[in-house]
Amino acid sequence: xxxxxxxxxxxxxxxxxxxxxxxxxxxxxxxxxxxxxxxxxxxxxxxxxxxxxxxxxxxxxxxxxxxxxxxxxxxxxxxxxxxxxxxxxxxxxxxxxxxxxxxxxxxxxxxxxx
Amino acid sequence: xxxxxxxxxxxxxxxxxxxxxxxxxxxxxxxxxxxxxxxxxxxxxxxxxxxxxxxxxxxxxxxxxxxxxxxxxxxxxxxxxxxxxxxxxxxxxxxxxxxxxxxxxxxxxxx
Numbered sequence: 001x002x003x004x005x006x007x008x009x010x011x012x013x014x015x016x017x018x019x020x021x022x023x024x025x026x027x028x029x030x031x032x033x034x035x036x037x038x039x040x041x042x043x044x045x046x047x048x049x050x051x052x053x054x055x056x057x058x059x060x061x062x063x064x065x066x067x068x069x070x071x072x073x074x075x076x077x078x079x080x081x082x083x084x085x086x087x088x089x090x091x092x093x094x095x096x097x098x099x100x101x102x103x104x105x106x107x108x109x110x111x112x113x114x
Numbered sequence: 115x116x117x118x119x120x121x122x123x124x125x126x127x128x129x130x131x132x133x134x135x136x137x138x139x140x141x142x143x144x145x146x147x148x149x150x151x152x153x154x155x156x157x158x159x160x161x162x163x164x165x166x167x168x169x170x171x172x173x174x175x176x177x178x179x180x181x182x183x184x185x186x187x188x189x190x191x192x193x194x195x196x197x198x199x200x201x202x203x204x205x206x207x208x209x210x211x212x213x214x215x216x217x218x219x220x221x222x223x224x225x
Contacts, residue, residue: 004157031211042217043158043203056212091157100146100207105157 002026004106006092012112013082021077021109023092032075033093033103034067036060043091049075082113116141118206120216128224133191135219137204143182144206144214149189152201152218161202162189194223 005024013019025032034046047057047067054067066078079086089108095101117140127133143166150158164171164180171178177190191198201218
């Protein structure tokens with residue numbers, strides 16, 4: 001069964017450094033998402049991406065964050081100048097031809113900012 | 115801003131019983147409401163979707179109701195099993211594709 005993959009599974013970085021989290025969505029999906037989940041807290045929407053542009057973003061998704069689909073398969077989240085409070089699990093998700101289609105989540109990348 | 119409330123206390127039930135989980139929201143109604151299951155350290159897994167003009171949806175042992183007057187969705191698992199133990203999340207879709215998740219309710223099914 002197709003699945004969303006994410007790399008790395010765990011990323012440790014120093015405060016102020018830039019990180020890029022990578023995702024490979026399911027191949028025929030058109031909608032892509034990033035979420036984060038701070039330990040013990042709820043899943044928080046960051047951004048949705050469709051037709052090669054951001055379609056929605058949350059208040060969390062400020063200028064520190066950017067997303068890109070550099071080729072036909074990868075979907076990346078870049079965090080510039082990481083802060084301690086960026087430490088969280090970051091999930092990528094994709095859905096099919098409608099935004100209301102089932103979202104398939106990846107296994108997540110645990111980001112630890114020291 | 116939109117608030118989504120799920121019971122933060124864990125729900126403990128005996129195997130074979132029906133588990134009922136609640137999702138309440140404030141402000142305006144979403145176009146769609148979804149329920150997910152999340153196991154520790156894993157990503158959410160989609161279970162069911164219900165539209166604002168639907169009252170009830172079923173899938174095997176799962177049932178979801180949606181009451182836009184009460185601003186509430188109920189999620190039922192009948193004949194619960196220990197393998198159903200997990201955290202269950204509701205998620206509301208607004209606008210084109212912006213989702214808000216509740217904090218989830220942990221379900222413990224005891225044998």
